[in-house]
Amino acid sequence: MASQEIEVLTSALARLPGLGPRSARRAVLWLVKRRDSSLSQLVEALATVRDTLVECQTCGNVDTRDPCGVCADTKRDLKSLCVVEDVADLWALDRAKLFTGRYHVLGGKLSALDGVRPEDLNIASLLARVGEGGIDEVVLAMNATLEGQTTAHYIAERLEDYPVRITQLAHGLPVGGELDYLDEGTLAQALRARRPV
Structure with a gap:
């Protein structure tokens, strides 16, 4: 059994998109094994983002500056x-x-x-x-x-x-897609948006 603090970390990671309880547990174990290097870097990166994250007032992007890098790009x-x-x-x-x-x-x-x-x-x-x-x-x-x-x-x-x-944006067939694997909505959109060759 892991300590309460490790369980809290595991639960926090499990709430992230794409991570379930098992993946979160594996990530925590990986971080614990590399706590001197990777865990410290992760903590510093999270703290930096937490302290500097802002929403761009021009476009709504999330960045560490306002205007964001996209809006500031000349x-x-x-x-x-x-x-x-x-x-x-x-x-x-x-x-x-x-x-x-x-x-x-x-x-x-x-x-x-x-x-x-x-x-x-x-x-x-x-x-x-x-x-x-x-x-x-x-x-x-x-x-x-x-x-x-x-x-x-x-x-x-x-x-x-x-x-x-x-x-x-156009909708329809994905590159590399096979017709028999596509849903009816995608096929219908592809047919409606057909163009001359």
Whole structure:
């Protein structure tokens, strides 16, 4: 049996996404065995992030400075703005290094079941950013869920009065995907979005 302190650490790690009780226990054992090097580094890194973490007032990204590194990057295309549901989506898109513009994090998606209304999201600040001018394209990069698509549709309607081109990420067949393994919704979207060869 582990001490109460180790059990508390294991329970804390088990609450992280992707880690269950067994994975958390293995991680704790690994850290305990390397407490002089890895555990100290982890504690220092967590303390540093805890003390310096801020939300970017421009886009909603999470960073250790405001404006965040993305907004402060002078090489970014100021005319393109990609709207995402959450910070994790921003990080995933930016990690791919395919979008060179700036981002706007909504902080969630519209959901009647969960009681998330437009005023609960960062939609007003998005409209203010677009209203300032200088943005030619708004890319709606919502998840391909009912709530994500509802959110995209709502934002597209709100942006109709602005002189911007509104685009949306394509949905359909994944690279390397086999047709017989795909769900009907993905197949239907792929068929609707077909294009000439």
